[in-house]
Every structure is written in C-alpha cells, then in structure tokens.
Amino acid sequence: MRVTTNLIFDQNFRAINNSQGKLSDIQTQLASGRKLLRPSDDPVGAVQVIRLTEEIDKTVQYRRNIDLATNNLELQDTTMRSINEIVNRGRVLVVQSGNGIISTEDRRALASELDQIRNQVIDLMNTQNASGEYIFAGYQSREQAFNFNPGNSINPIQFQGDDGINSMQLSDSVSIQTTVSGKTLFEDVKARLDITNVSAAGFAFGGYDMQSQDDFDVFHELNFSAVSPANNQYQMELLASNEIQVTNLGTGSVVDTIPYIAGQPTVFAGLTVDIQGGVGSTFDFELKRPDKQNLAETLHNMSLALNDSSISDYQYQREIRNALVGIDNGLDKMARENSSVGARLNIAESVLGSLLDTDVANQKARSTIQDVDYAEASAEFSKQETALSAAFASFPRVAGLSLFDFI
Known part of the structure; x- marks a missing residue:
C-alpha cells in the first residue's frame, strides 16, 4: 500500500482527535460524577437509570404525601383530644347540676361555665390547618364548618360544610383517609332514645323514668319502625288478673304481660312508669323517632335548662338525662x-x-450504573493524557520524514 502524505496527516489527525475526545469525556465524568454522559455509552444502563430515577422521584412525592397526611391526622387527633377533655369537664357539670340541693344561683353559675365550654367546643370544631382550611368542613374547607346562632331555637348550631372526605396516596397500593367531616363526627351523634305522645285513661299518671336506658335502647332499636309509624304505638292495660298487658296498637300483637303492684311503678323494657288505677285503665305511649344532635348543641340545651327558672323538676331531670346520653354518645364517637x-x-x-428502604435500594442501584468510579476514571484520564501527549509528540516526526533527506 502506498502511504501518501494525505494519509499520514489524516491518520494522525484522527488519532489525536479520538484521544482528545476520550480525554474530554473522562474529564467530564470526573467533573460531573456521572459515568453515563449519553445513552450511547450504555443503552441498557441508560434505560435502567431512567426507570430508577422515575421510582426515586415517585418516592420523593410519596414521602411528601406522607408528611402532609401525618400533619393533618396529628392536627385532627390533637383537636379531638382537646374537645374530649373540655366536654368531659362539661359532663362533670351536668352531673353536678343534678344535685337536688343546688340553688337557682348555682344553676346559673353552672350554665355560665357550660356556655364557655360550648364556645370552646365550637372554636375547636372550626379548627384550621396551616393553609387556613377548616379541617372538619369536608370539601368546603374554605368555609367555616360550624356557625352558632343562639337566636335560632330550633337549630342554633348549623353545619356549613359537606360530607366530603379527603384521601391521600402514600404508595402505589396504599391510600388513607386524611380528613373526617364534622357532620359525621359532631352532627350525627345519637340523642337519647325516649317515648312521646304519652297519655293515660283511668290511670293516675305520676310520670315515667328510665330504670335502664340500655334496656330501653335495645327494645327501641329492635321495634322502632320508620316505615309504619302506627307500629310504634303501644298501650299498657290493667287486666282483671292484676297484670298489665302491653300491646302494639299497630299490629295488635301482645308484646308482654307484666305483674301490676298497686303503689309501685311498673317496669317495662327498662322504662319505669308510675301508673295507679283500676281494671281497664290504659296508658298509651309512642316510641320517639331517633334523633341526632350536635355535641355542642347538647351542651347548649343543658345551659338553657339551667337558666330556665320555670322548668319543672320532671322536665329538668329529663334534660339532664338527655345531656348525659348525648355527651356520652359524642365522646364515644370521638374515641x-x-x-x-x-x-x-x-x-x-x-x-x-x-419507602425509605426501597429508596436506598434504588439509589444504590442507580449509583452503580451511572456514577463514576473516581479511582478508575483518574487512572484512565492519566492513560489518555499520556496517549494524547505521545500522539502530539510523534506527529511532527512522522510528518517530517522525506526521502529528500537522504539525497
């Protein structure tokens, strides 16, 4: 093969250019800390790096979600614990109000403290997070959850949010609820189950009480009909056998037959009824429709009863029982x-x-593929630098060779 001057120059130029390119790549690797500078360096490794980077970025977002979810849940937990503590104090006051020796002034003092507790509870039910959102307002988190209007005797505490519940994705397969609606937590609290539309014919009616609220609750839940109101009506009739027959007026079926002892209250399904009379006397009552009442509204109603100087002792005792059951149900729901x-x-x-364990594994795997080995790269840099220096030094000598030098 004939070696021309152009061939000599081209070959040396390519050798120097290649050595400079390799040296530049190694210098870039040392400067950036990355072994893969372009996909063509390692196509399979480049795909793996992209996939691992996606997983690492996703983990970062999930960790942010977990931090946000944890903050929301901890705020809810702290708020509910505060409400629980305050309402327990209110329960103590309600129990204290049942003391038969307290005066009218004492009742007003208890009512004043209950009002303060009610206000604190409403403030806590309107708790806002760091973003200014009302945590118990559902999806309407920019609007105040509860509004108190003491002039409204029917519904003084109104819920202005909705039933919305937010969830947050913590991983590819795990999502948790991060909020709870105030309607579910505070509004939908069961009020005390009771009877209504009480009437007596022939009996001298001295009132009724709950000997066992639990037993009455069981009877009410098993027998109340939301579809047929007539089936909620009952009648107690004194028979000649000195027994009281309890009949469901809607179905006509006899529910129970219990002994009648003159001068003593009659007990049926946890209900104590003071009825005295002769054969054929009847006592009618109806199962009251189950109600739900806001926890703060329960405290508010008890305060009104304490401030009402015209309330009968019978009604006052009923308000105490209503308040205790409402408070206990509310506390149970928060628990x-x-x-x-x-x-x-x-x-x-x-x-x-x-996620942290997975992130460490992914980081390590990506580092193995894309991160430069400084010891290896430094040695390669020195080798390429030597090769380039040799190419620069040899090129003038090769280019200077000529047969004319030997003539």
Whole structure:
C-alpha cells in the first residue's frame, strides 16, 4: 500500500482527535460524577437509570404525601383530644347540676361555665390547618364548618360544610383517609332514645323514668319502625288478673304481660312508669323517632335548662338525662375516630419505612450504573493524557520524514 502524505496527516489527525475526545469525556465524568454522559455509552444502563430515577422521584412525592397526611391526622387527633377533655369537664357539670340541693344561683353559675365550654367546643370544631382550611368542613374547607346562632331555637348550631372526605396516596397500593367531616363526627351523634305522645285513661299518671336506658335502647332499636309509624304505638292495660298487658296498637300483637303492684311503678323494657288505677285503665305511649344532635348543641340545651327558672323538676331531670346520653354518645364517637386516626398514623409510619428502604435500594442501584468510579476514571484520564501527549509528540516526526533527506 502506498502511504501518501494525505494519509499520514489524516491518520494522525484522527488519532489525536479520538484521544482528545476520550480525554474530554473522562474529564467530564470526573467533573460531573456521572459515568453515563449519553445513552450511547450504555443503552441498557441508560434505560435502567431512567426507570430508577422515575421510582426515586415517585418516592420523593410519596414521602411528601406522607408528611402532609401525618400533619393533618396529628392536627385532627390533637383537636379531638382537646374537645374530649373540655366536654368531659362539661359532663362533670351536668352531673353536678343534678344535685337536688343546688340553688337557682348555682344553676346559673353552672350554665355560665357550660356556655364557655360550648364556645370552646365550637372554636375547636372550626379548627384550621396551616393553609387556613377548616379541617372538619369536608370539601368546603374554605368555609367555616360550624356557625352558632343562639337566636335560632330550633337549630342554633348549623353545619356549613359537606360530607366530603379527603384521601391521600402514600404508595402505589396504599391510600388513607386524611380528613373526617364534622357532620359525621359532631352532627350525627345519637340523642337519647325516649317515648312521646304519652297519655293515660283511668290511670293516675305520676310520670315515667328510665330504670335502664340500655334496656330501653335495645327494645327501641329492635321495634322502632320508620316505615309504619302506627307500629310504634303501644298501650299498657290493667287486666282483671292484676297484670298489665302491653300491646302494639299497630299490629295488635301482645308484646308482654307484666305483674301490676298497686303503689309501685311498673317496669317495662327498662322504662319505669308510675301508673295507679283500676281494671281497664290504659296508658298509651309512642316510641320517639331517633334523633341526632350536635355535641355542642347538647351542651347548649343543658345551659338553657339551667337558666330556665320555670322548668319543672320532671322536665329538668329529663334534660339532664338527655345531656348525659348525648355527651356520652359524642365522646364515644370521638374515641372511635381517635382510634381510627391512630391506626392511619401507624399505616403512614409503616409505609414511610418501606419507602425509605426501597429508596436506598434504588439509589444504590442507580449509583452503580451511572456514577463514576473516581479511582478508575483518574487512572484512565492519566492513560489518555499520556496517549494524547505521545500522539502530539510523534506527529511532527512522522510528518517530517522525506526521502529528500537522504539525497
């Protein structure tokens, strides 16, 4: 093969250019810390790096979600614990108000403290997070959840939010509830089950009481009919056998037959009825439709009863029982929600631990593929630098060779 001057120059130029390119690549690797500078360096490795980077970025977002969810749940937990503590104080006052020796002034003093507790509860039910959102307002989080209007005797505490519940994705397969609607937590609290439309014919009626609210609740829940109101009507009739027959007026069926002892109250399904009379006397009553009442409204109604100087002792005692049952039901509902919040916090903590472990593994795998080995790269840099220096030094000598030098 004939070696021309052009061939010599082209070959040396390509050799120098290649050495400069390799040296530049190694210098870039050392400067950036990355072994893969372009997909063509390692096509398979480049795809793996893209996939691992997507997983790492997704983990970062999930960790942010977990932080946000944890903050929301911890705020709810703290708020409910504060409400629980305050309402328990209100319950103590309600029990104290049942003391038969307290005066009218004492009742007003108790009512004043109950008003303060009611206001504190309403403030806590309108708790806002760091973004200014009302945490118990559902999807209407920019609007105040509860509004108190003491002039409204029917519904003084109005819920202005909705039933919306927010959830947050913590991982590819795990999503948890991060909010609870104030309607579910505070509005939908069962009021005390009772009877209504009471009337007596022939009996001298001295009133009724609950000997066992639990027993009456069981009877009410098993027998109340929302479809057929007539089936909620009952009659007690004194028979010649000195027994009281309890009949469902809607169905006509005999529910129970219980002994009648003159001068003593009659007990039926946890209900104590003071009825005295002769054979054929009847006492009618109807199962009251189950109601739901806001927890703060329960405190408000008790305060009104304490301030009402014209209230009868019988009605006053009923208001106390209503308040105690309403408070207990409200506290029970918050206790269940607190337990649920605790479980969700545990889930968030567990998922975070798994995400951190996965993130470490992905970071390590990506680093192995794309990050430069400085010891290896430094040695390669020195080798390429030596090769380039040799190419620069040899080129003038090769280019200077000529047969004319030997003539």
